[in-house]
Each structure stands twice: as structure tokens, then as C-alpha cells.
Amino acid sequence: MRFRFCGDLDCPDWVLAEISVLARISSVKLKLICAQVLRELLGETIDVSVPTGNHASSQASALAVMCASVLQYEKILKLTSDAKLESGDVKAAIAVLDFILSNAAKHNVDGESLSSELQQLGLPKEHATGLCRSYEEKQSSLQDSLRAGSLRLSRLDGVSWRVDYALSSSELQEVGEPLVHLLLRVRHREHGEPEAVPMAVSAEKFRVLLAELKQAQALMKTLL
């Protein structure tokens, strides 16, 4: 059986097995758990105050994300406490919801088809419609965050420049040459330090560079 939300492939066996766990939770609770999973997928942090400071910021944000996911997991545990599920079942439910929602966004499946496919897999109707309604609300923001997280080799963090004018040198008394100093800050890894690439460009080369980049920008504009 081919499913659109699995990318026109077979549904993995573990998903089939864990959908029965989802069916045991009430549809209202399922919608609340779904909302929590969506918040985690969108990377929204709960109110955890993060101290600002350059060197600590990346560590602090990583810690905040960890705290946020722990807090969300505890919230989910509280929600499922009266459904009498074991901790393994709760984790399985979170994993299945994560899989369904992120794959549906990945393959651009609309809410209706997702609902019918989930019902084919054995999820009861109210659960499927509730899940798909929450999915449809957040579909575009999910796809935006997935787009931002796609493979990217390196990123330009910033450009600084300076124009100098050489008046005189040991070789020639009146030089009169403008020179552009460029500093490109390139980030190779997501959370790494940006690498500084300095270069000095003479006036003619800079004119050529600018003309070519303007042509490339015009080409990009025709695509947008």
C-alpha cells in the first residue's frame, strides 16, 4: 500500500504498530499532545529566560532548547497520566506524531488526504480529523521551518568594507589609487564561529565584480 504522506512508499511497520497506541488516547488529549509536538517541531521555546552574552549564547540556547523539550515532555506526561499509558508508550506516541506531521509537511500533503490515509491505517475518525485540523493550521510554518533547516553548505553572515586612497608610495611619489578592502564573514557550520575572509580589491576588479553580481541578482529576480 502506497501512502502519500510516506512519499509514495510503504508505511513503516513501527508506525502501523504505534497507531494503535494513539487510538487508545482520547481525541481531545491527542489534539493537545499534537499541539505540543508541533511546537517542538517549530522550535518554539517556552518562557525560559536566556542570559544574553556572546560566548554563552549558543550554550545557553542549547540548554534552553533542552529545558524546553524536557518541560514539553513533562507536559505531555501529565496529559497522558490518566490514560494509563506506560512511559514507553508515551515516547512512541510522540515519535509517531513527529513522523506523521513532519513527513506530511515534507511531501506537501493536504489535511484531507492525510486524514483519509490515517483512517486507512486504522486511526479512528475523530482522532484523524482533530490531528489534521491542527496540522492544517501549522502546515505553512512547518514547511518554512523545514525549508530553513535544509542542507546548506555555508552561509554569508556579513560583509564589511572600507575604501582607501593611496596617496604615495616608495615606488612612485603620486599614486592616487583607490582600493577597496572587503571582509566577508562566512559561517561553515550552523552553530560554529564565522570565518573571516579578508581581501583587497582594486578599482577595475571591483567594477567587474559588481557588474557580475548585479547580473546574477537580475537572474535571481526573474525566478522569484
Add this chain to the structure above:
Amino acid sequence: MLLVLSEEQKAHLGCLPRVGGAAIGELGYLAVELLRRGAAPKACEAVARKLNAGVDTVQHGVEGLMYLLTESSKLMISEMDFQDSIHVLGFSDELNKLLLQLYLDNRKEIRSILGELAPKLPSYHSLEWRLDVQLASRSLRQQIKPAVTMKLHLNDNEDLTTQVLQTDPSTLLHLIQQLEQALGEMKTNHYSCMCRSTSVPVGLLTSCPRDPANSEARCYTASTVRFSQHLLAINCIGNVFTKQQCSML
């Protein structure tokens, strides 16, 4: 097969008859702990004080015993051979029996510890990919040149390393075909006679465009489960390409 013990090792083990039968059990335990967790000088000191012997003697005894046990477990020697090997040390029959019992009790565990010490190739962790189309470059406008960029995440002894690869679609389809053939080999009778969990070594020959003569071979292993996941990931890329190909070209 007989174990050959050097003079130094015989001297180390020579302290064993002096400490007595009950202490052999303690020294044996220390020897296995040495293998499991590494040196424990405090435990050796405690045992030395209890047995009224020098710390050095106890330490040498433990090390000698550890060598005896690891060599015997490594070669998986039979009881007869073990007894013949330690006969040369000239111990009493009772001591020989104790040593044999120690060997037989701990053999399986020592073999599993030794099994983990083998060198490992970097293993597959995950694969990120991206399908790009080059529409224009500085030298040529109005082109269509699809390319797949992949970032291979490898786990090299707890270190996560990455390798970025780029390929055109026909090479990718060839890669998928080769990997599917490899997966197909695992379904043959010959393979199923072998033990159930083996790892699949994968070698990727990549060449740097700046230096085509120098190609780098990237080798990594993937367990059979991970290998099928890996293949599924690459197959997905293949599927995307065949869908887009028709609408673009």
C-alpha cells in the same frame, strides 16, 4: 595449542602459591576487574595489606594472572592444553584446579571484552541531501544542470565527522543500482548461512575537482539495518529526481 610463558611472567605467577588458595579467588577477581575497568591500585593495596604481602608482588601476580587468562581466552584453548601450559609453573594440583576453574568461569566474559577492542571503521550516522539545478553561470547563461549535494554524517569513535559529496543524477542512479545489488547479495543462501548481524563495508571513491588524479577513498561501515535505511534515503533522492526530471527537461 600450548601457551608459552616468558621467564618474567613465570616469576610474576610464582608468587601465587605463597598467597594461598582463598586469595587466588580475590586475585582472579582483581585480574578480571583490570580488564573491565583498568588499573585499580587502591584495590591492590587493600588486598596486599590483607594477605600481608608486598603491593608489588600482588600487582605482579594480578598482571600475570590477567595475561594468563586473556591469552587462554583469546586462543580459546581446551582444558587439557590449559592444564599442560600451567603445569610448567610447578604449582600444586589444587592450585592448578583453581586456576582452571577461574579460566572456565571467566572465559566468555573476557572474550566479549576482547571482541570490543577490534579497530572500527567510521560508521554511518545519517545523510542529508539537496537537489539543485544550475541555471546560469558567469560563463554560460540559460543552462539546466541538475546536481545532488549530499552531506554524509559519520560516527568515528564517538566523533561526528561529515563529508560533503556532489553528484549528477546519472551517477546517483548508478550508485543506487550498485547499493541495491549489494543489498541483494545479502539475500543469497551463502550470506544467510553466516551469522545474523554483520556490517556492510561501503567504500566511496570521491575525487576532488581541483585534483582529479588524486581520488580519496572514503570507507565506512553500516550495519545491515542502517544499510537498508541508507539505501532507502538514497532511493528517495532517486525518486525525487525521476519525478522532477520530466517536468524540467
